Amino acid sequence: MKKGWRAGLAALAVMATGVVPDGAQADNPIIQTRFTADPAPLVHDGVVYLYTGHDEDDAEGFWMLDWRLYSSTDMVNWTDRGSPASLKTFPWARQDNDAWAPQVIARDGKFYLYAPISVAGDPKTAIAVAVADRPEGPFRDVLGKPLIAARRGAIDPTVAIDDDGQAYLYWGNPDLWYVRLNRDMTSYAGEITKVAKPIDYQEGPWFYKRGPHYYMAYASSCCPEGIGYAMSDRATGPWVHKGPIMDPNAASTGNHPGIIDYKGHSYLFGFHYELNFALTPIHHERRSVTLREFRYNPDGTIPRLPWWTDEGVAQIATLDPYRWVEAETIAWTSRIGRDRDRPYRWAPGVTTTSGADGRVHVTRIADRSYIKIGGVDFGRGAASFAASVARVRGRPTITLHLDRVDGPQIGTLALTGGDGPDWGTQTTAVTGANGVHDLFLVFHGDGGGLFDFDRWQFRRQ
Structure with a gap:
């Protein structure tokens, strides 16, 4: 056979199946160079941008000062894009802690980061918004104050834009709230509304639409937390509980889902504590983002998935070594x-x-x-x-x-x-x-x- 025939067969296999041959796999956790938490994936222009929280290396409890960004086009190799935003982005906020779970969304050529942070001098949390011209940032504070004023349980914002162009921002622990965002994505119209939450809802909501269905995934039943979900035929509910996506596990006190479709595949992100326990037998709030592929059932429901394992997902494209x-x-x-x-x-x-x-x-x-x-x-x-x-x-x-x-x-x-x-x-x-x-x-x-x-x-x- 001609020289390079194996490479040719490999390329044909990728084209036919979308999966790299010879078992190329991601490993969990998918980031090992630092502690990451609260994954918020965004698909934009053929790239998965993964925004995360960041637990400091010497954190004992929650100690978080900035947000991190990683990107991939094959779901196995992740490129560190640095820190697109930090507490310094919001000078009115507490500066020594509480850069908690973010989410980023694109609209009209801009990128909007929503994050819960503590207001200086106020024990309650607020939700901030920052804007960037690129997914990599840097993000800038455009309001000089919170988008959602400090209030009980204002953490873990999640945002999605419906087919009619209306954007919704959900958040909350232990209750679930939403507001309709204006087109500018930095203000809202109408009242802040509390909805009837699913029976096992705790925190960390992830709101999205897929086909005719609206989904609300979330961290469930603290503590430890699993991942549960509910569905609706409207963006504002009512939310019908559908069961667990992943059962709680004593190895991980917390959880936080992020769900996307990418290149014909569906993915669930979360976190566990393996990197922490690889370095010490003592539990600290030093988390590590994890990844699993799944397939929706024909009726749109999500199957029950096993706990995060070492083995992650199959690689869906090869890497070109002839570019830098x-x-x-x-x-x-x-x-x-x-x-x-x-x-x-x-x-x-x-x-x-x-x-x-x-x-x-x-x-x-x-x-x-x-x-x-x-x-x-x-x-x-x-x-x-x-x-x-x-x-x-x-x-x-x-x-x-x-x-x-x-x-x-x-x-x-x-x-x-x-x-x-x-x-x-x-x-x-x-x-x-x-x-x-x-x-x-x-x-x-x-x-x-x-x-x-x-x-x-x-x-x-």
Whole structure:
């Protein structure tokens, strides 16, 4: 057969099924570089933008100062987009905590972020709105005050636009409230209305329409919390309880659903605490976003799903390595050790940060840490690998492996240079990179903080 036939078959399989062959899968949690919570996915222009809360690394209770953003086009590799908004976005708000569950929606070329935060000097929470020109932000406060004034239970806003153009904002713990938003999405008309909530409703509502049905998913029956849902034939209810999507589990005191359709697939986002328990046996409010695919029943109801497992969802598109790929595009890192990662299962993981130039990049790279990128399509073969790096300390290396952390080695890039802050590109030859494979970038060197890593690219033969 001609050279590259496996790559050709792989491409045909993706076109026919929408799934990358050879079992390319997401792992749960889908973000390992920091603690994330309260997922709020948005599909826009063919990209899934995942807005999350952010639990601080040393949080014991809830300690949240900003919101984070990740994006994907294949549901396995997630690119860190940094922090599109923080408490500083709202100078009138409490600044030392309470950047709670957000949601973002697009309308008329703008993006609107709704978030519950505490008003300085008031024990109750309010709902704020900020606006951006791009999904990546930065978001800006346009009101200088809350959209929904501080009141009991004003947390966890969720927003959707009906087919007639009317937007609705729901929120609440332990009760469920809504208001009709005006076209500007930063003001509302009419009264704030309390609705009869589903019998197991607790908090974290996720409101959306699909076909003729309106859905209200939510965190149920605290504590621990599962995920329940209700349906209606109107945006304002009444809401008919349909049962659990996911039963409560003692491993996770809380939950918060986010549900989307993307490229013919339906996905449920939530969170668990595995990353916290990988680092300590003590329960802290340090959560990690999770993902599961599901299929609606013929009548529009949602099936009962098992608890989050290590195995996530199938990859629905391959990654092109012949364009520059952000180093913070990650399917998995070594921060959570698993048996399949031997001999690197106990290696520390990398993390990400934003530099003075605004670039998000990988940092805190330690010996034997690694990054996995799922479903990379090398086609007929790559000849070289290039990496943009800075602050190189000593003589670290990036070793390239296929399919496993200790899988076939296709090349090693020995980094040189000083520890200056300027980005520079270094290259090495590679052999044996063809077809579709998971790619592991394994880092070696003396100690921690080996270098900073901005992006990488393969080049063709």
